[in-house]
């Protein structure tokens with residue numbers, strides 16, 4: 001896989017017109033992420049728009065609820081034919097296992113392949129300080145992220161979403177084909193915005209990420225196309241990239 005195919009760009013826009021404008025502005029982006037804002041606004045229609053253009057789709061709905069509710073939602077999401085779907089690892093093992101089963105049931109009903117289910121370990125907007133003082137989690141941040149990844153792995157999930165600052169540790173500790181998807185990726189020339197555990201795209205891939213989610217450095221740039229090209233060029237300099245995909 002060429003480096004640019006490892007970049008997932010979020011369609012973090014409020015409506016279908018703006019989503020289509022962005023897709024057309026960046027024709028070489030092959031993998032798009034649909035998150036809470038656009039899906040709440042447009043619903044599954046956006047998934048058809050992307051699939052009709054042969055794009056891969058990451059449906060980032062970050063499910064977090066009791067097992068019955070998450071399972072019911074996954075049964076529907078399984079029919080969509082998307083490539084990736086998210087759930088919070090803190091839903092717990094029963095919920096994670098149930099979500100996998102429900103996705104397979106949904107996919108069978110929809111006559112499609114089930115998405116890969118990946119768990120959020122710890123949002124990349126949370127700092128070590130936030131974890132300790134606000135969330136009162138009595139573990140060091142890297143240890144917490146690792147435990148959430150191991151929980152997801154033991155529950156049979158396909159991978160996790162993690163910050164690039166923890167990706168090397170997870171690559172070492174999890175099974176070789178466990179997918180590691182990193183948001184919180186920032187070129188050195190970009191604003192970090194609300195991302196608190198960021199590293200550069202080159203660092204994230206070198207430390208073992210399979211995919212990078214890069215939004216505002218591209219989509220909020222004065223010229224999104226040249227920001228995309230600049231990042232692809234930076235990634236092109238990396239030699240010998242290995243990947244689970």
Ligand SMILES: O=c1ccn([C@@H]2O[C@H](COP(=O)(O)O)[C@@H](O)[C@H]2O)c(=O)[nH]1
Nearest residue numbers: 010035122123124183184213214215216
């Ligand atoms: O821990 C997480 C999980 C998901 N995200 C999502 O990724 C993108 C990042 O966008 P940027 O503009 O590059 O900050 C966004 O859609 C988040 O919902 C995340 O950032 N961290």
